[in-house]
């Protein structure tokens with residue numbers, strides 16, 4: 001409740017600041033009452049009551065005719081109650097078109113304050129309701145954004161996974177080609193070694209043949225020499 005009163009007070013002082021430049025109490029009351037005041041108020045139509053004692057604090061009225069006597073009978077111009085001076089020390093505008101302030105009793109003063117508070121309370125509630133509506137709309141928008149973002153993330157993740165899978169496949173394929181090339185190199189090395197060995201063998205055979213050829217040539221020469229000697 002105190003929080004509500006504080007927000008009402010804040011609303012009152014804010015509207016006062018926005019609409020008022022001076023410090024006149026009368027102008028302030030006029031401004032504050034404006035939202036709850038009727039266009040016109042017939043003060044002459046209010047039945048002014050008579051009583052022996054104040055209808056609020058019940059103090060007995062004095063019959064002495066002194067203008068400033070605090071216990072002489074006064075009347076509230078709003079409800080007509082017979083009240084003492086102390087129970088009617090507030091002056092208020094009773095209609096929007098009023099140019100003067102009227103004596104009102106404490107009960108009417110409280111009642112008018114309550115009207116004003118209720119009006120301010122309603123204004124604050126309406127503002128809060130509007131704000132809640134706005135926040136709800138924002139919430140719906142955020143929820144939609146969240147769903148869309150999640151969908152985008154899922155799509156992006158799927159693309160990334162596909163990409164990674166494709167790269168793994170490419171890597172496997174390259175590894176296979178590399179291992180095939182290594183096998184080919186090994187085979188070629190083996191073939192080269194085999195050829196090298198065959199060349200060595202052939203070179204050895206040629207050397208052996210040359211030795212044999214020389215030996216045969218020597219033998220042939222020897223035979224020729226012996227033949228010539230025999231002929232002579």
Ligand SMILES: [Zn+2]
Pocket residue numbers: 054055056057058059083084085086087
């Ligand atoms: Zn009184």
Ligand SMILES: [Zn+2]
Pocket residue numbers: 076077078079080081104105106107108109
């Ligand atoms: Zn009154």
